[in-house]
Amino acid sequence: MNKVVVFQVQNEQYAIPVEHVISIEKMDAPTLIPNMPDYMVGVVRIREELTPVLDTTRILYNRPFTPTDRTRLVVVMADGLSVAFIVDDAKEIIDIPEKAIKQVNMLAYRQTTYFIGIANLPERLITIIDPKKWFASLEGSDAIKQHVQKMEGSNHNT
Numbered sequence: 468m469n470k471v472v473v474f475q476v477q478n479e480q481y482a483i484p485v486e487h488v489i490s491i492e493k494m495d496a497p498t499l500i501p502n503m504p505d506y507m508v509g510v511v512r513i514r515e516e517l518t519p520v521l522d523t524t525r526i527l528y529n530r531p532f533t534p535t536d537r538t539r540l541v542v543v544m545a546d547g548l549s550v551a552f553i554v555d556d557a558k559e560i561i562d563i564p565e566k567a568i569k570q571v572n573m574l575a576y577r578q579t580t581y582f583i584g585i586a587n588l589p590e591r592l593i594t595i596i597d598p599k600k601w602f603a604s605l606e607g608s609d610a611i612k613q614h615v616q617k618m619e620g621s622n623h624n625t
Contacts, residue, residue, distance in 0.1 A: 474541055523552045523554055546599060548616075552598075
């Protein structure tokens with residue numbers, strides 16, 4: 468069994484393996500940071516840690532997210548950094564049987580190496596994402612990581 472956190476972006480369902488997920492938080496107004504990639508809407512402090520907030524709708528569908536009362540942050544550990552992905556709704560934690568996960572060989576999926584499979588469940592399909600590969604694949608992720616680490620360092624020196 469694979470335990471995953473299921474969330475929704477637009478009308479699609481995605482999942483991240485639960486071992487990568489730190490928490491699910493309500494959307495908080497992030498502090499804007501200039502000169503960052505357009506998919507980074509700012510940073511929030513979660514459990515005393517500065518966490519970049521990334522617009523998942525912009526990353527996947529090239530348009531900005533629309534906040535609702537169900538908008539959540541799925542906070543994951545990626546490359547030694549807490550990263551919050553904005554999702555339309557964080558639905559549930561479920562177990563997916565190994566046999567329900569299909570490897571994807573379509574060309575579009577080969578270009579998105581962070582899609583690690585599709586769970587073919589009764590009534591729905593869920594795309595499973597590796598958050599480490601996802602964050603690493605984003606243009607500008609190194610700049611985000613360096614900036615947050617620099618901000619964290621200056622906070623500890625005061």
